[in-house]
Amino acid sequence: MTVTLLLEPLPADARLVDLASTFREVPADAPALRVGELSTQRGDGVFETISVTNGHAQESGPHLERLRNSAVICELPEPNLAQWRAAIDRAVELLPETGEFALKLVLSRGVEHGPAPTAWLHAAPAADFSRPREQGVSVVTLDRGYAHDAAAKAPWLLLGAKTLSYATNMAALREAHRRGADDTIFISSDGFVMEGPTSSVILRHGDVYSTPAPSGAILHGTTQMSLFEHLAETGRLTSYRDIRAAELGTADAIWLVSSVRLAVGVTELDGAAFPYDAETTRGFNAYLLEPRD
Template identity: 75%
Template sequence: MPDTVTLLIDPLPADADAADLASTFREVDATAPALRVGELSTQRGDGIFETIGVVDGHAQEVRPHLERLRNSAAICELPEPNLRQWEAAIAHAVERIPGVGEFALKLVLSRGVEHGPAPTAWLHVSAARDQSAARERGIRVVTLDRGYDRTAAERAPWLLLGAKTLSYAVNMAALREAARRGADDAIFLSSDGYVMEGPTSSVILRFGDEYATPAASGAILHGTTQVSLFDHLAAQGARVVERDVAVDELERADAAWLVSSVRLAAGITELDGRAIPFDADATRAFNAYLLGPRD
C-alpha cells in the first residue's frame, strides 16, 4: 500500500449532484509531472489550499476544513467548491494509504491555466514528518511584525487576509527568520500591538483557568485545530474565549501553545530568547485528544 497518493480533480459546480463522484477525479503517479507550465498556482500563487491531518486511517475534521476552503474561494473569487466531491476524493485517498500512522493531506484549488476555461484542483497525501519532539519537549518562538494592523482586512479586502491562499512566501520567510534567530517557529504581531497567529498555526494562551486565542477576523484565519481543542476544553468545564490579545499578554500567560493540523499542540518553552512556563502535562493531554478521531 503506497504512503503517497495524488489525485487530479475535475472541479464540479457547487450544486452539481453527480451520480458517480469517483469518475470526477483520477489518481496519478506522485513522481510524474502533473501541472501545465501556464498553471497560475505555480506562476502567481493564485489559488487556495487546506492541509488535513490523517491519523490511523481517519481524516481529521474534514467538514471544517472544507468549509474554510469554501470561504477562501469566496474571498478569492474562485468558483465555489463542491464539498461532496472533495469529501469523496478525500475518502478515496485515505483508503489508498496505510491505516496506521500520521499523514498530511493537502487540497489545492487554483484559478487554473492563464486564460484557461476552468480552475485546476488536486489532492496530495504523504507521510507526515515526525512531530514527537515538538509535542513532547516544546518549541522556541520569536515574535515578528506582520506589517499591518488588525483592521487591515476591512480597509483592504484585496489583500485576501482571511483566505488560506497559496501565496505563502511571507509565511515561509517568517519561519526562516525564526531559524536565523535560533527559534523553531514564530508568532505574528499586528502593527498596532496585538497577537495574531503563527505562520502555519493558531496561538492559544492560558491565564489561570481561562484559555484565550486571538479572535478570528478578516486578518486571522479561523484555526480548525484550535476550534476543536476549545470545544473539547469547554466540554471539560474549562473557560475558553476568543478575544483581542495584546502583545504584553504573551509574557504574562501561564502557558502558551501553537496548534495546527499536522504538528498538533506544541507548547512554547521560550519566547524571544526568554524562558516561559511550559505545561508538559496539559500539552500531553491536548495531543492525546487531538490524535483521536475528530469529525
C-alpha cells in the same frame, strides 16, 4: 507512500452519483501541472492541510468549510464539497491504515486564460513531530506589517483566506530559525497577537484559554476550534478576544496548534525561558490524535 488525485472540479451545486469518475490518481513523481498554472505563476489559489491519522481524515468538515470560505474570498468558483469529500475518502482508502499523513487539498484558479480551475489532493507521510509535541518549541515574535483590523478595511489583502501565496510565511520561519528559534508568532503593526505562519496561537492566563478574535486578519484555525470545543466540553473557560502582544509575556502557558503538528507548547519566548505545561499539552495531543469530525 504518497497519493495524488487530480480532480475535474464540478460546479458547487452539481449532483452526480459517480463522483469517483471525476478524479484520477497520478504518480507522485510524474509532472501533473502545466507551467501556465496560476497557482504556480501567481500563488493564486487556496488550500487546506488535513491530518489523516490512523485511517481517519481529521475535521474534514471544518476544513472543507474553510476551503469554501477561502474560495469565496478569492472569488474562485465555489468548490463542490461532495466531490472533495469523495476524493478525501478515496485518498484515505489508498493510504495505510496506521500512521499520520498530511493530506493537502489545492484549488487553483487554473491555467491562465483557461476555462476552469485546477484541483488536486496530495497525501504524504507527516514529519515526525513527537519531539516538539513532547518537549515544546522556542518562539520569537515577528512584525506581520499589517494592522489587526486591516482585513476589514482592505479585503483585497485576502487575510482571511488560506491562499497559496505563502512566501512571507515561509520567510518568517526562516527568520525564526536564523534567530535560533523553532517558530514564530506574528504581531500586527498595531501590537496585537495574530497567529503563527502555519498555526494558531492559544494562551492561558489562570483558568482561561484565549485566542485572537477571528477579525478576518487571521485564519480561523480548525485545530484551535476543535480544541476550544474540547476545552468547553471538559468545563474549561475559553475566550476569543483582541490580545495585546504584552499579554504573551504574562501568560501562564502558550501553545501553537495546527492540523498536522497538533499542539506544541512554547518553552522559550524571544530568547527567554517560558513556563511549559507538559501535562496539559499531552492531554491536548491525546485528544487531537483521536478521530475527530
